[in-house]
Amino acid sequence: MKQSIYHQLHLTSLEVALPQLLQEASTQQWTYETLLQRALTTELEGREQKAIARRLKAARLPSAKTLEGFDFSFQPSLSERRLRELADLSFVRTCTNIVLLGPPGTGKTHLSVALANRALTAGHSVLFTTLSELAHALSTASHPGLVRSRLRHYITPSVLVIDEVGYTTLSQEQARYFFELVTARYEHGSIILTSNTSFASWGTLLGDDVLATALLDRLLHHAEVIAINGRSYRMKERQMDRAGVPAPAEATLSATGARAAGVGASA
Structure with missing residues (x-):
């Protein structure tokens, strides 16, 4: 059957309206x-x-989080003004990375997804992954050509979100692929990375102190490092559900790792 003139001219929205x-x-x-x-x-x-x-x-975001939906009053160490400034997306235009450090449950993933959603709405390409998923995808490629293809998949987006850095210790091969990815995106695309691990521990994470130093040098050269020293939202909600009272404060993530890496982490 012959296509309508609307389809031939790709005016599909106009045809409906x-x-x-x-x-x-x-x-x-x-x-x-x-x-x-x-x-x-x-x-x-x-x-x-x-x-x-x-x-x-294509972005594979896990949820539709927004900055408006983030409870800044629960995390007083975090500067709402600073996050609002990042939301103007200048970090995307300048290929600046954003690193969110803090204990589990403090809102790192929420903020990373909220900024990624802003970038999507503004017309930028975005991809979300966890470090575990990223490492598995690259290390299970069956031949070098597939490795290059999968690397391009993570290199191409304007904004790459890498969540949950610190939960998985990488093999030597996976650590090398992670380094290659960060190097390839260096000054070419933004990375939003969340981690519950201080930079001082990345040598253990990658199994190689020298590689960790080289990777952090590229990741942090043009980066906004934000430390969230606060309580867990999930623990708060669980405590409120069970007893109707606020959750006790949790141990906070020290910013000494950021200082050890030569970056002044602030909130």
């Missing part, structure tokens, strides 16, 4: 120029919504 537009044009006595402008605007808006949907699907 046209009957309603024609009815409004007749009712409100639009000029031909007004009708044409409304028709073209409808098609452009439809294309943008489809593009956002494609980018969102």
